[in-house]
Amino acid sequence: MNGQGVEKDATHGVSLLRQLITEVNTQMTDHRMRGCLVANCHASRAVCYETGNGVEADTVQAALFCRRAAEAGSQQAIDNLPIIRQCDFCGSTPARQLCTRCRKVRYCGAGCQRAHWSRATDPHKGPCKEHCRRAAEASQQEAGGASTSTQ
Numbered sequence: 205m206n207g208q209g210v211e212k213d214a215t216h217g218v219s220l221l222r223q224l225i226t227e228v229n230t231q232m233t234d235h236r237m238r239g240c241l242v243a244n245c246h247a248s249r250a251v252c253y254e255t256g257n258g259v260e261a262d263t264v265q266a267a268l269f270c271r272r273a274a275e276a277g278s279q280q281a282i283d284n285l286p287i288i289r290q291c292d293f294c295g296s297t298p299a300r301q302l303c304t305r306c307r308k309v310r311y312c313g314a315g316c317q318r319a320h321w322s323r324a325t326d327p328h329k330g331p332c333k334e335h336c337r338r339a340a341e342a343s344q345q346e347a348g349g350a351s352t353s354t355q
Contacts, residue, residue: 214258221245221252243276250281254288263292263310264302292328293320303328306335 225245228238250269253262267288273281291299291312299310303317309328311317320328 214252216258218249218252218258221249239276243273243278243281246270246273246276247278247281247284250284250288262308263288264308267310291316293317293323303332306332306339308332308335 225242228241228245246269250266250273252258253266253269255261259265267285270281270285270288274285286297289299289310290297292309293311293316296312299312301311301313301317303309303311308331309320311320317328321332322329
């Protein structure tokens, strides 16, 4: 992730975290050590999604991995969970509602979502439409690839 001893590659680092979680869960017999490693991997992935380091920034995924890390016993994740679940518009907690269109940002209510959509500085409208466009293209490519592979 940080390039210690190798070239820095955050995207590959996130991929390695994913692989490590799978291997630890399937191969490690020491339950206490396994729980600690899994908690640290989930906490690291939460930070990656929160900051956009190696992956597209996504507060929903950040909260998911932070919750998993907290459930596995990471005190840092337990402390950070309320921060990650803040409303992306006003900053209040808890923010339980996702953007109804892209589902990538959190809001404490419909009012904050409406206000964030057309805010004068850094409105959510542009990034939301772009994410939905890319998701639709990816979905079409997957559907096109699936139909050509079956022919």
